[in-house]
Amino acid sequence: MKKSFFIGFFTLLILASCNKDEKVLNSLNEYNIAMETKGYHFGDKIDFPKEVTENAESISISFGDKETSDLVIDPKFFTLGDNAVTINITKDGKVLSQDATINVFAKNPEKNLTYEIVAEYPHNTSNFTEGFYLEGNTVYESVGLEKQSKLLKYTLGSAANSKEVKQPDDIFSEGISSVGNKIFQLTYKNRKIFVYDKNSLELLSEYAMPNQMVEGWGMTTDGKNLIASDGTKNIFFLNSSDPSKISKYISVAGNKEIYDSINELEYHNGFIYSNVWQKPIILKIDPKTGEVLGKFDFSEIVKKHITNEDDVLNGIAFKGENMLITGKNWDKIYEVKIK
Numbered sequence: 001m002k003k004s005f006f007i008g009f010f011t012l013l014i015l016a017s018c019n020k021d022e023k024v025l026n027s028l029n030e031y032n033i034a035m036e037t038k039g040y041h042f043g044d045k046i047d048f049p050k051e052v053t054e055n056a057e058s059i060s061i062s063f064g065d066k067e068t069s070d071l072v073i074d075p076k077f078f079t080l081g082d083n084a085v086t087i088n089i090t091k092d093g094k095v096l097s098q099d100a101t102i103n104v105f106a107k108n109p110e111k112n113l114t115y116e117i118v119a120e121y122p123h124n125t126s127n128f129t130e131g132f133y134l135e136g137n138t139v140y141e142s143v144g145l146e147k148q149s150k151l152l153k154y155t156l157g158s159a160a161n162s163k164e165v166k167q168p169d170d171i172f173s174e175g176i177s178s179v180g181n182k183i184f185q186l187t188y189k190n191r192k193i194f195v196y197d198k199n200s201l202e203l204l205s206e207y208a209m210p211n212q213m214v215e216g217w218g219m220t221t222d223g224k225n226l227i228a229s230d231g232t233k234n235i236f237f238l239n240s241s242d243p244s245k246i247s248k249y250i251s252v253a254g255n256k257e258i259y260d261s262i263n264e265l266e267y268h269n270g271f272i273y274s275n276v277w278q279k280p281i282i283l284k285i286d287p288k289t290g291e292v293l294g295k296f297d298f299s300e301i302v303k304k305h306i307t308n309e310d311d312v313l314n315g316i317a318f319k320g321e322n323m324l325i326t327g328k329n330w331d332k333i334y335e336v337k338i339k
Helices: 002-035
Strands: 058-063 066-068 081-091 094-104 111-113 115-122 129-135 138-143 150-155 163-166 173-179 182-187 192-197 203-208 219-221 225-229 234-239 242-251 262-268 271-276 281-285 292-297 313-319 322-327 332-338
Touching (some): 115 322, 129 322, 150 173, 234 262, 262 313
Parallel strands (some): 111 292, 219 262
Antiparallel strands (some): 219 225
């Protein structure tokens, strides 16, 4: 009889322990759902639910091969945007783990940046613009779509190309930029980076796209690194001597929003400017942190050119301190003065 009593009592203890563990994990899961909309800022302390902290001997957060028990949002561990983590709760000598997403937003709200149109230039409506930049008065443009992809060179204001290189039919060209006398060109899903001579547009070499990049989208340069986007919230800094290698990446976020679908890029005066695919906006981004400092709304220009879902804003360059913008199959390039 005593034996049966102790077995039954022990079973109840196990069940009670299991129920507590389940309660902790359920609480963590509910917390994870809430955090996907709430988010934190750098320096904030993570406020886990009472059911978790009261039953925990210790709490740690792991990020793949890194782990910390300091429950403060520290840029040594977290990036702006969504951070995939594992929360580890030590309780009664055992570890309960729960995968979670912790969003980190910029502390300061994005400024609304304004502009005025100061000039307009012709743009070929057959150009499905993917990459676009200006050197002097020469426009370099990468045109996309399979069987239509090409690299163009022409004078701003001219309707005729001075040079044109057509890509193989299976190539879908994307963003371009130049370092020294070379032009680098991303491809959408071919996972290739082409390198051309800037003057002749002769193909010099090609590299494999870095494995960390999902696809090839936009490209620019800070004069040293190539800076590329892959259609996610991330911007990658590539080695211009070997663009298959990544030196670092940043994630793009504002005060209340993580910006996904980062696309065409332009670097100017220490900042990255980026459009967001399918949106009439251009972001001004801190290249050190990924924080969105300001935002242009080009809705008034964009709505003049939208005839289908593909005719989107997709070209950024700078002419002195003025910005040039265009889009896929647009008939104009706009020069705008930033107020």
